[in-house]
Amino acid sequence: MARLVMKFGGTSVADLDRIRRVARHVKREVDAGHQVAVVVSAMAGETNRLVELCRDASPMHDAREYDSIVASGEQVSSGILAIVLQAMGVDARSWLGWQITLKTDDAHGAARIADIDSKKLLERLDMGQVAVIAGFQGIAPDDRIATLGRGGSDTSAVAIAAAIEAERCDIYTDVDGVYTTDPRIVPQARRLDKVSFEEMLEMASSGAKVLQVRSVELAHVYNVRTFVRSSFTAPDDPSILNADIPPGTLICSEDEIVEQQVVTGIAYAKDEAQISLRRVPDTPGIAAKIFGPLADANINVDMIVQIVSESGNETDITFSTPASDFERAIETLNKAGFDDVGGDKGLVKVSVIGVGMRSHAGVAATAFKALSQKGINIIAITTSEIKISILIDAAYTELAVRTLHSVYGLDAE
Numbered sequence: 001m002a003r004l005v006m007k008f009g010g011t012s013v014a015d016l017d018r019i020r021r022v023a024r025h026v027k028r029e030v031d032a033g034h035q036v037a038v039v040v041s042a043m044a045g046e047t048n049r050l051v052e053l054c055r056d057a058s059p060m061h062d063a064r065e066y067d068s069i070v071a072s073g074e075q076v077s078s079g080i081l082a083i084v085l086q087a088m089g090v091d092a093r094s095w096l097g098w099q100i101t102l103k104t105d106d107a108h109g110a111a112r113i114a115d116i117d118s119k120k121l122l123e124r125l126d127m128g129q130v131a132v133i134a135g136f137q138g139i140a141p142d143d144r145i146a147t148l149g150r151g152g153s154d155t156s157a158v159a160i161a162a163a164i165e166a167e168r169c170d171i172y173t174d175v176d177g178v179y180t181t182d183p184r185i186v187p188q189a190r191r192l193d194k195v196s197f198e199e200m201l202e203m204a205s206s207g208a209k210v211l212q213v214r215s216v217e218l219a220h221v222y223n224v225r226t227f228v229r230s231s232f233t234a235p236d237d238p239s240i241l242n243a244d245i246p247p248g249t250l251i252c253s254e255d256e257i258v259e260q261q262v263v264t265g266i267a268y269a270k271d272e273a274q275i276s277l278r279r280v281p282d283t284p285g286i287a288a289k290i291f292g293p294l295a296d297a298n299i300n301v302d303m304i305v306q307i308v309s310e311s312g313n314e315t316d317i318t319f320s321t322p323a324s325d326f327e328r329a330i331e332t333l334n335k336a337g338f339d340d341v342g343g344d345k346g347l348v349k350v351s352v353i354g355v356g357m358r359s360h361a362g363v364a365a366t367a368f369k370a371l372s373q374k375g376i377n378i379i380a381i382t383t384s385e386i387k388i389s390i391l392i393d394a395a396y397t398e399l400a401v402r403t404l405h406s407v408y409g410l411d412a413e
Contacts, residue, residue: 002167003125004029007039007135007157011174012231013077014044016084023084024235025172030090030130037121037131037164039157040081042073047136047150063108067137067147071097074134074153082132092130095121097145102138102156104146111146113138113155113218116163125164133160151212158215162222169224170248171211172231177249178203178210180410181266185401188411191247192264196254196355197223199264202387206351207269211251219251226251254355262356262363263408266401268348272302273326274379274391275319275343277333282308282315290317293336299325302349303382303391318380320349320391347379348397351389352404364388370407376400 006029008022022040029036041047050070054061078094085092100121104111121131135153140146148155154171161169177191178200195203197220204213210228219226229248233240240246254260280286287306294301303320321329323345333341357363364381367388371378376399380391392400405411 001033001035003035003037003164005037005039005157005161005164005166005169006172007153007169008041008172008231009153009174010041010044010046012172013040013042013081016080018231019077019081019084021235022172022231023081023088023090025231026081026085026092026130027088027090028235028240035125035128037125037133037160037166038081039133039135039153039160040074040077041135041153043077046073046076064142064144067108067145071134071137071145071147074136078132078134082130085130085132090130091128092132093124095131095133097134097137097156098139100133100138100160102159104138104140104148106140106142106146108140108144108146110149111138111140113148113159116159118160118163121160122164148214151214154212154215155218158218158222158224158226161224161226162218167225168227169219170227170229171215172229173210174230174232175210175228176230176233176247177228178208178251178265180264181401181405182208182268185398186266186405186411189405190410190412192249193245194250194252194257195264196257197251198254198386199353199355200251202351202353202384203265203267206267206349206353206387206389208265208267216251223253225253260356261354262360263352263354263410264356265353266404266408266410267351267353268397268401269351270348270394270397271323271345272320272347272349272391272394273323273329273343273345274347275321275326275329275333275341277317277338278340278342279314280317280338280340282313286315287317289336290333290338293332294321294329297328297332299329299332303380303389305380305382320347320380323347346394347391348394348400349389349391350397350400350404351387352408353387355386357386357388366407367404370403371400374399374403376403
């Protein structure tokens with residue numbers, strides 16, 4: 001008997017028929033003798049509707065009232081799933097974030113989890129009761145509901161799995177696992193059986209949308225084995241019932257992966273922008289003067305390249321930021337006293353990811369050669385131990401992804 005956390009997103013609980021399918025997935029695990037906690041998102045589109053309602057009521061609304069309103073979506077879906085399970089003969093009850101208790105900090109609208117008191121939850125699981133938990137929410141120090149930000153239900157699920165020492169956290173979504181790249185761009189993309197926490201974190205932060213970044217961070221820190229699988233596969237499908245390991249991708253420690261690929265996957269992030277500052281003084285503290293105001297304005301900065309002039313007195317600094325922050329970033333730099341600022345939107349960041357890079361030379365050279373042969377110009381490059389990221393014109397996105405996917409031997413046979 002294992003203790004499992006099962007998480008279902010908004011598309012999986014979009015209507016009553018899909019909720020009944022979810023209940024059958026849950027019942028399958030209960031019938032197999034497992035202790036089960038289920039974390040659910042709001043029904044598809046509901047959170048957007050509630051957010052819009054708040055904005056229409058007042059553009060400058062109270063963040064605490066906002067949390068009270070948008071958290072109600074998960075309250076509805078958890079209650080309905082509990083009712084459906086009960087109708088199937090499964091002992092189940094719904095739990096809200098404050099009932100567990102899932103404690104957060106006071107950053108309403110984007111709270112971070114501080115602690116989970118799992119005692120009551122474990123007592124009910126030991127009694128054989130299924131816990132249906134409203135994701136995305138907890139309770140702040142002011143005893144008000146606090147939400148964890150968009151995609152926060154994944155974070156809730158992983159955190160609860162860590163708190164109750166679950167054997168695994170199964171993330172059910174609208175895809176059947178993590179692929180070597182986006183199958184919509186590369187039909188030859190393959191589903192990965194296993195991916196290390198480090199690789200998944202890089203993929204999620206580089207544009208892959210299968211898992212939310214904060215949930216992968218938590219899984220890594222607390223070593224929560226996380227299994228990505230499809231909620232649209234029939235609960236009684238033979239591929240599930242007759243397999244030791246059902247279709248999906250396991251996110252786990254690198255130690256569990258016997259043989260590492262040099263490159264595991266290719267990710268991309270659209271709507272990137274490049275900003276360049278020309279001829280700034282090459283003096284101590286200049287980087288802080290540039291990036292400090294950007295940080296204060298909550299503008300995310302990613303790829304940073306600095307080139308010092310031959311004289312050594314001036315330097316050019318280039319960095320990337322989301323295209324949505326482009327104008328605001330330039331305005332912020334102008335206010336900070338930097339006049340010679342330019343840049344470009346319409347860019348994309350493409351990343352080559354794989355823990356095998358640690359022990360193999362020439363990975364970067366392979367990428368640069370392949371792209372040059374396709375006539376793709378690289379605007380900026382950054383690297384880490386297991387990732388190479390390049391900034392290119394968005395018009396070349398599909399060509400670049402297909403080229404890199406093929407040159408590293410990731411295409412399915």
